[in-house]
Amino acid sequence: MNINLILNAASEVNLSIKTNSDLHKIIKKIDKFKPKKNNEFLKLSENESELLKLTQLDLNQLKKIKMIIQILRLGIKLSNVEDLKRLKEKQIENLIDIDVSSSSKIQEIYVLINDKFETLKNLKNKDKKIIVEQYNLMPPTTSLILFFSFLILVSIIFSYLGFSHLFLDVKYSYFNQTLAFWTMLFGGVFFLLSINYLFKNIFVKLKQIKDKNKIIDKLAMNFLDRREKKINMTILKLRKKQFQIESKSIKKASSLKLKEYLIEENYLLNSLRRNFILQ
Numbered sequence: 001m002n003i004n005l006i007l008n009a010a011s012e013v014n015l016s017i018k019t020n021s022d023l024h025k026i027i028k029k030i031d032k033f034k035p036k037k038n039n040e041f042l043k044l045s046e047n048e049s050e051l052l053k054l055t056q057l058d059l060n061q062l063k064k065i066k067m068i069i070q071i072l073r074l075g076i077k078l079s080n081v082e083d084l085k086r087l088k089e090k091q092i093e094n095l096i097d098i099d100v101s102s103s104s105k106i107q108e109i110y111v112l113i114n115d116k117f118e119t120l121k122n123l124k125n126k127d128k129k130i131i132v133e134q135y136n137l138m139p140p141t142t143s144l145i146l147f148f149s150f151l152i153l154v155s156i157i158f159s160y161l162g163f164s165h166l167f168l169d170v171k172y173s174y175f176n177q178t179l180a181f182w183t184m185l186f187g188g189v190f191f192l193l194s195i196n197y198l199f200k201n202i203f204v205k206l207k208q209i210k211d212k213n214k215i216i217d218k219l220a221m222n223f224l225d226r227r228e229k230k231i232n233m234t235i236l237k238l239r240k241k242q243f244q245i246e247s248k249s250i251k252k253a254s255s256l257k258l259k260e261y262l263i264e265e266n267y268l269l270n271s272l273r274r275n276f277i278l279q
Contacts, residue, residue, distance in 0.1 A: 003027055003030055003052075005056060006023075006052065006055055006056055006059060007027075009056070009059035009060060009063055010059055010276060012063055013059065013062050013063050013066060014278060014279045015059075015272060015276040015277070015278060015279065016276060016277055016279050017275060017276055018274075018275055018276060018277055021274065021275040021276075022048075022051060022274075022275065023051060023052075023055060023275035023276075024275070026044070026048050026051065026052065029044075029048075051275075055272070055275065058268050058271055058272055059272070061268060062265065062268045062269070062272065065261055065264055065265045065268065066265065068095055068261055069258065069261050069262065069265060071087065071090050071092055071095060072092075072095065072096070072254045072255075072257055072258040072261065073254075073258065074086070074087060074090075074092075075087055075092055075096065075250050075251060075253070075254030076251055076254045076255055076258065078247045078250055078251055078254075079247075081243060084243065084246065084247060084250075087250065092250065092254070095257060096250065096253035096254055096256075096257050097253055097256075097257070098249045098250065098253050099249060099252075099253070102245055102246070102248070102249035103249075105245050106242060106245055106246050106249075109238050109239075109241060109242040109245070110242070112238055113235055113238050113239065113242075116231050116234055116235050116238075117235070119231065120227070120228060120231050123224060123227060124224065128216050128217055128219075128220035128221075129216055129220075131220045131223060131224070132216050132219050132220055132223075135223060137219040137220070137223055138208070138215070138216075138219065139201075139204060139208075141201045141202075141204050141205040141208060142205065144197070144201045145198060145201050145202060145205065148194045148195075148197045148198040148201065149194075149198060151190060151194040152191060152194045152195060152198065154190075155187045155188070155189075155190035155191035155194055156187070156191060157187070158183050158184070158186065158187030158190075159183075159184050159187030159188050159191060160187075161180070161183060161184075161187075162179075162180045162181065162182070162183035162184025162185070162187060163184050165177075165180035166180050166181065166184065
């Protein structure tokens with residue numbers, strides 16, 4: 001057995017060999033051995049070999065335990081996403097037992113986030129014309145032209161009825177002077193507004209016919225930008241919720257595991273104190 005492995009391992013866990021220990025005697029014995037022939041080897045007793053073997057195992061285990069304790073203490077102090085990322089790189093999930101309920105919630109959020117990314121990816125891969133048709137993004141100018149044309153007709157009728165009652169010989173029994181005035185006034189206002197919106201929609205319709213492809217591209221891009229922002233906001237909220245659940249469960253599980261490993265560390269130190277002292 002290479003005695004340097006024991007010495008290096010002891011140094012890494014801040015232990016130094018006691019000068020009056022059995023292990024120190026064995027090391028001195030090994031150091032003093034000077035073989036006269038190439039095939040000559042130092043013979044150790046069964047107890048000496050067992051002590052070296054157990055010491056090496058205990059030191060390696062103590063080194064491992066100290067590393068785990070360090071990770072668990074980081075888990076207890078977890079406070080932000082960067083901390084969580086570092087802990088995942090150290091594979092803290094393999095050291096702790098997160099409760100089933102928290103694991104299930106975390107997995108559900110993972111699925112939701114992946115679904116959102118997949119939805120956005122599918123949208124971006126769709127043809128812009130299909131997006132415009134599927135989500136009815138093109139302004140319904142034809143319907144609006146017909147609607148405002150109908151409003152113009154109705155407003156003309158109402159304006160005429162009020163005007164004829166006030167200024168012509170035709171009188172209507174269901175009208176009086178005041179009602180006829182307001183009917184003519186509102187009919188005229190609706191006529192002017194309807195004419196304005198009618199020509200606006202005719203202009204838009206002509207533009208749609210002339211620059212249809214450009215309009216489709218613009219409508220689709222604006223829709224995708226809005227949808228991407230909305231999806232990213234949703235993902236951000238989901239990740240925040242996921243972090244809250246995950247950090248809480250990691251802190252709790254790390255705290256429980258730390259107690260177990262501290263007990264094991266103390267047991268190993270007690271076992272090694274026969275031959276080592278803390279530096």
